[in-house]
Amino acid sequence: MAFQSTWQNLLAECEALGDDATVVTPLSNDTIRITDIQEHRIVVEFPDSDTKRPLQREQFETLARRISDAAGAFDLERLPPDADPYPAVLSLHPRFEIDEREGHIQENDEPGPSQLVQAPGDEESETARTEPDLAVYADALLLTDALERHDVTAPGDLETATLVNLYTLLSDVQRNADDLRQDVADVLLERIHHDQPIHAQFGSVQRTSREYRSLRDEDDVLATLEEAGIPRERVTSVDSSKVDDALEVTELSPSDVYEIEHREYVRKADVDTEQKETRLQGLKDQLAASDEPEAAELRAEIDELEARIGELTEFSAAHEFHSE
Numbered sequence: 001m002a003f004q005s006t007w008q009n010l011l012a013e014c015e016a017l018g019d020d021a022t023v024v025t026p027l028s029n030d031t032i033r034i035t036d037i038q039e040h041r042i043v044v045e046f047p048d049s050d051t052k053r054p055l056q057r058e059q060f061e062t063l064a065r066r067i068s069d070a071a072g073a074f075d076l077e078r079l080p081p082d083a084d085p086y087p088a089v090l091s092l093h094p095r096f097e098i099d100e101r102e103g104h105i106q107e108n109d110e111p112g113p114s115q116l117v118q119a120p121g122d123e124e125s126e127t128a129r130t131e132p133d134l135a136v137y138a139d140a141l142l143l144t145d146a147l148e149r150h151d152v153t154a155p156g157d158l159e160t161a162t163l164v165n166l167y168t169l170l171s172d173v174q175r176n177a178d179d180l181r182q183d184v185a186d187v188l189l190e191r192i193h194h195d196q197p198i199h200a201q202f203g204s205v206q207r208t209s210r211e212y213r214s215l216r217d218e219d220d221v222l223a224t225l226e227e228a229g230i231p232r233e234r235v236t237s238v239d240s241s242k243v244d245d246a247l248e249v250t251e252l253s254p255s256d257v258y259e260i261e262h263r264e265y266v267r268k269a270d271v272d273t274e275q276k277e278t279r280l281q282g283l284k285d286q287l288a289a290s291d292e293p294e295a296a297e298l299r300a301e302i303d304e305l306e307a308r309i310g311e312l313t314e315f316s317a318a319h320e321f322h323s324e
Contacts, residue, residue: 003061006093010060011037013092022047023194025084026076026098032085044085055085063090073106088193100190136176142279143169168271
């Protein structure tokens with residue numbers, strides 16, 4: 001493919017960026033903003049230093065050629081020290097993608113949808129369905145069955161045993177789904193190098209940041225504040241851990257120094273693996289009576305689930321959900 005076509009597509013992607021959009025460079029993790037798009041160059045700004053830099057078309061072409069020469073995946077460590085913005089901007093093109101885990105920028109055989117412009121709904125995959133080796137899959141199947149059999153829009157009308165079953169399954173699905181969601185998020189964070197939404201069939205995601213603070217050494221903090229005219233007494237407070245230590249060596253009760261509030265909550269106390277196996281078998285029996293193609297696929301999946309049900313329903317007694 002002639003680079004002219006690649007260049008025009010890259011310019012279009014840059015044009016689609018919002019005015020305040022930023023891109024993160026893969027090696028130095030610098031934040032850059034595209035401020036001007038011209039026929040032969042793309043001008044970027046480093047907001048932290050208010051400096052601007054033109055990125056030349058021929059340098060993008062050289063990088064694209066080196067990626068192609070490297071069998072479609074070029075090691076980012078081979079870039080010159082000042083070339084970090086080039087792969088960051090090039091990755092806006094649907095054909096190029098940065099893999100931070102492997103440390104390279106790669107060219108895909110087929111261009112994907114624009115990362116920045118809403119793409120039409122994906123076509124249904126024609127690949128054969130396979131059962132994932134995930135705990136959340138079996139529990140989601142059982143939860144779906146329970147939701148189809150009970151009207152959960154009015155939980156107050158349900159029997160206690162039914163509510164217990166629903167809570168247990170919801171707890172298992174939430175825990176395992178959260179674990180999988182974090183795994184997916186970790187990979188996405190390595191691939192998304194700008195703060196604009198990336199759209200897919202069911203939604204969009206966006207790279208963002210949150211600031212976390214932790215105090216430096218206490219003596220250093222107090223000394224720094226005192227030098228700035230802030231008296232020590234103004235920023236010192238009671239340390240609850242030290243108060244607990246003091247309570248152990250005195251006759252004081254916790255209520256003498258704490259405002260105590262009791263809150264009631266429900267926690268999952270146990271999981272009945274045998275009953276889960278029984279219910280999965282019941283689903284299998286129901287499907288056996290169906291001639292639908294989807295039922296045949298699901299029957300095969302449940303056969304494999306039964307063999308692994310023990311591993312898929314491990315229970316941690318420390319896992320609690322508050323109902324506040």
